[in-house]
Amino acid sequence: MTDALSRLLVDRGWLMADGATGTSLFNMGLRQGDAPELWNADCPDLIRTLHRNAIAAGSDIILSNTFGGTAARLKLFGAQARVRELNRRGAELGREVADAAGRRVIVAGSVGPTGEIMAPMGMLSHAQAVEMFHEQAEALKEGGVDVLWVETISSAEEYRAAAEAALLAAMPWVGTMSFDTAGRTMMGLTTADMVALLARLDNPPVAFGANCGVGASDLVRTILGFSALAPEIPIVAKGNAGIPKYADGHLHYDGTPALMADYACLARDAGAVIIGGCCGTTPEHLRAMRHALETRAPGPRPTLEGVAATLGGFSSASDGAREDASPGRGRGRRRS
Secondary structure (H helix, E strand, O other): OOOHHHHHHHHHOOEEOOOOHHHHHHHHOOOOOOOHHHHHHHOHHHHHHHHHHHHHOOOOEEEOOOOOOOHHHHHHHOOHHHHHHHHHHHHHHHHHHHHOOOOOOEEEEEEOOOOOOEOOOOOEOHHHHHHHHHHHHHHHHHHOOOEEEEEEEOOHHHHHHHHHHHHHOOOOEEEEEOOOEOOEOOOOOOHHHHHHHHHHOOOOOOEEEEEEOOOHHHHHHHHHHHHHHOOOOOEEEEEOOOOEEEEOOEEEEOOOHHHHHHHHHHHHHHOOOEEEEOOOOOHHHHHHHHHHHHHOOOOOOOOHHHHHHHHOOEOOOOOOOOOOOOOEOOOOOEOO
């Protein structure tokens, strides 16, 4: 284990990742429809604040503000020629803040999906996807990230392309998928499918798992599936802060800090060793999560009934990988 993330994980046993980049930036004034990555050049002090707030709340891992940093995503804003600039700058800002933290903080280069449908269903070829991911990876590497963090992926083809790009860049990588459609990804993959995919990769990630999705209870159910199938690989849990509700022109997440503290401990007990938050997760949530992880003793492997009773029922009767039904939404109580 030569990469910085794996070394720190061995030393610590578990690590806390950061929260929601988008939610935090919207709270700082980012407008719907604007590219967050442009703020790396235009509003660097706000990006520094984003990272400082996460570290102050207890995060051991911060993700660069580069989720939409591929040429395909930046093209939507006429910025496809700025891939190297915006990704390198995003990495540099994270590195600067992490190095001033007074403790070891891992800087992960966030790499989101291209937004394109890959062949044979779509027009994006494997070679094109690898080229875009590689371009972004090299810029993040140049900016000083410790690891690439590929997240919110839904297709096996795009995951394979990201793995190849990380190999070309000679960078360790973490890869998470989003299971948001009855326990499956948007492209139909189950937890078992993802674990099988890992076994076929020439360049597997140093950690894998799930992010985003539906809500905290669904995310923990997914982690239970992963740990049953691949307990030897470090597992990442980065769940949303509750369920989104649309009001006043914005999405609001109903997960309280207390709920996310319960989620963090359940995710740990389910087998995750890297635990953070995704959409809706603020520094207030992160502080509660860190306190819970440090003060609550590890418990037994959670049952589905226990997860539903603590975090609320699931959005679907099954996790998509097995036939047995699990408690549906509404059968459990939501503790807040």
